[in-house]
Amino acid sequence: MKTLLLCSVLLTASVHATDAMTATAQRFVPKGWKLHSYKVGDLNQDNRADLVVIAEQNDPAKRIKNEDLGTQELNLNPRRLLILLQTDTGYQTAQSIDGFLPSANDADSTCLQDPLEVGGISIAKGVLNIEKHYWQSCGSWEVSHDTYRFRHENGRFRLIGFDSWSMMRNSGERSEESVNYLTGKKKIVSGLNEFKPGKPKVKWETISSGQTYYLDDTNLPGSNR
Template identity: 30%
Template sequence: MNKTLRLLPFFLLTIAACKAQNHEPSDFIPKGYAAFENYYGDLNNDGQEDCIVLIKKTDTANIVTNRFDQKVDRNRRGIIVLFKTAEGYRVADKNYDCFSSENEDGGVYFPPQLSVEINNEKLYLHYGHGRYGFWKYTFRFQNSNFELIGFDSSSNYGPIINKETSINFLTKKKLIKENTNENAEGGDEVFNETWSDVEIGHLVKLSDIKDFDELEMYDY
């Protein structure tokens, strides 16, 4: 057999392996979805820059006319967590439809804005609601999944913080801070703190959350 022909399978395997080792974040987006936003940071303390890809479905049936006669994209969004390795990216976790559209109808309010932060090897999903406050979910990679280990929220009236809630699912403790200064103008709140125990059988996995809008933290 010709020597070149004998080496051909080896060359083809080498080329395929090289391609497999050079995945870009966009290579992991499933059919019927598009990239929405990318975030980078180290999520597993290995010195590599991992990637969070927010994706959005592209179903034209979900492009509708809202109550202001504007065409809006109501397709849901999802998340793909990619760990960077010496060979390329690999999927660490994923959930394709857990976030509502950024164009949901908030009624008399505007819809909360979802953003992502990576800090101290933790994944933060932050919903900002302007002058009304925010709520934030904290995930960490453990037991081969990203698990919900914390929740924080702030209920505001403009610059005034009315109530803050912080739940640590690892210590199973919850702290509620309520402002008792009825004349507060912002920065001069006086908080009453209440600690309680949290009853939880197991930590919630990112991949198991069907809809963050229905993830009721105040049940804990």
């Protein structure tokens, strides 16, 4: 009985904590927008729970009827990335990023599925991970996945790693790329195949020592997809 009571108390506390975090995230969502998702974690090594929030504009005019292949309605509402750091006086907006996160649908690629449905945000060991997954239900066999890894540095979020893979669903051909911006090394793997074994080719390159990217830059690798 005591074990059941303890479990009930812990569950209730967890629910209340989640509700509180959701309410906090919601407070930073601007009027006319809605809360898409959020993650909690320590981003600046101060042992406090920070918040990374995805907000999505909620404009009915940006939900348009699709006259082409794909879903019947295209949600073109933009998304915003909000990074909230916890301070002695509460949460403060460290960064607000527009244009980096894709909308749920794309007017030019009407069969493209929501890149954040499989991707999204996560926080692990102080690193902010942002993943974008690209695949189309019609019109293309290619599937690709980009993973960005950011670390808090001098008030900004520096890109410390970028991983990307691409696969053809019809042939199984696959390639991978991984860049470590701290060591300046880039790994390229080709000759992979999802359907049959083979001997992949691995190539290493040294990137320019001056290649430093931040989350608020507009020229992040892969951001032109």
